[in-house]
Amino acid sequence: MAHDVKVPSVGESVTEALLVQWLKNDGDTVQADEPLFVIETDKVTLEVTADTGGTLNIKVKEGETVAIGTVVAEIESGGKTEKDTSDTAREQESEPENTAPKDSGPSEKKEPKGQEKKSETENKEIPEKDEGDKVGNISPSARRLAEEKQIDLSDVTPSGPGGRITKGDVLLVLESSQDRAVEPDASEPDKAESDGKTDPETSASDKAEPDKAGSDKGESDQADSGKVGSEERVTRKPMTPIRRKIAEHLLKARQNTAMLTTFNEIDMSRVMALRQAYKEPFKEKHQVSLGFMSFFIKACIEALKQNPQVNAFVDGKDIVYHHYYHVGVAIGSGKGLVVPVIRHADQLDFAGIEKAIVAFVDKIENNRLELADLEGGTFTVSNGGVYGSLLSTPILNSPQSGILGMHKIEKRPVVVDDEVVIRPMMYVALSYDHRIVDGREAVTCLKKIKACVENPERMLLEV
Structure with a gap:
């Protein structure tokens, strides 16, 4: 059974609100009275909680202005709990071991095992990535932007409720990194070599070529930086309610x-x-x-x-x-x-x-x-x-x-x-x-x- 999540009324004179931030992701399992999202009106900023437990289905994205009473999400009370999800995941992990021998002949056994090892390696790598993401709670829009721009979330300072990383936090890091990018840094190639980030299979002749390209790039960067530095940068943002x-x-x-x-x-x-x-x-x-x-x-x-x-x-x-x-x-x-x-x-x-x-x-x-x-x-x-x-x-x-x-x-x-x-x-x-x-x-x-x-x-x- 689906339960509508609406923007609550906060006063007779308030007719609309800005959905500032989702505190949960689409598809998450939520409990009753658990904070779901933050709205901002022309008078107050309010955290809205769930009336019931279940699986969250988000219908309105962050940053949209909606009327009071608008349905912004649904909570499916018949959804899977976290326990059911984890049990299903364990069953799926055990399926390749049981089904692989039946589907393939003796000559094909080595390939599924290799795939199993690869999938096990991938499964082990995923928790390590999650540990890196635990810099703070991360909003969906902030996570997408960070992935698109290849920003390390450990460099982002959270400003949302409960140490949550918002899209604005990621944009701030992106803007600061762009400002640094226009400044020429002659020590960058040396830093890369000292960090040992070169490919082990790269030969000595291959290493010499990037140095030359790097010097050519440095000259072009200096020219570009002079051009960018002469431009007057402005940022236009809408006023919050x-x-x-x-x-x-x-x-x-x-x-x-x-x-x-x-x-x-x-x-x-x-x-x-x-x-x-x-x-x-x-x-x-x-x-x-x-x-x-x-x-x-x-x-x-x-x-x-x-x-x-x-x-x-x-x-x-x-x-x-x-x-x-x-x-x-x-x-x-x-x-x-x-x-x-x-x-x-x-x-x-x-x-x-x-x-x-x-x-x-x-x-x-x-x-x-x-x-x-x-x-x-x-x-x-x-x-x-x-x-x-x-x-x-x-x-x-x-x-x-x-x-x-x-x-x-x-x-x-x-x-x-x-x-x-x-x-x-x-x-x-x-x-x-x-x-x-x-x-x-x-x-x-x-x-x-x-x-x-x-x-x-x-x-x-x-x-």
């Missing part, structure tokens, strides 16, 4: 809001000392590390309570005030920037916030982030400091009216009590929608964040 959506969203925020940014700097000495002192006990008790993000989210909530306009939306001619605090945390991934939302962050303690962030990171890495995880945010926090950013102006996450940008911690000389001292400092930036947030409210909000982070006990006492 999620990248298109990010571009549209950011452009919309720039065009439809009166965005302005105010800056300040924070002395991180107290927070760093507190984190260092209680980092180990915190992890032992809560099974999660204590980071800086929980301090900043707590500080933002205190500031938003005093400045509700920054936690509000513009809806036509109305201002919608939120009496709850759904804080989005910007997280970078290989597919692009996503902003999962920590709901009712004001009701969580430090451990709850840190656990929520870790859970979102795990979902992103395993392509299990759901559309509901990205919706409903009222304010956003972005930490560009993890990439080394010293200062930036974050763009609003529309329709929100405020976003805080964190940056790298850097030791700088500052004046404290009329003395110049060295302190770990961080620049912070608050971008806001000037249509409903005045400069006074924005600056007051950022100063409150600064005060709470520089004096963490204020967040505990709510003062």
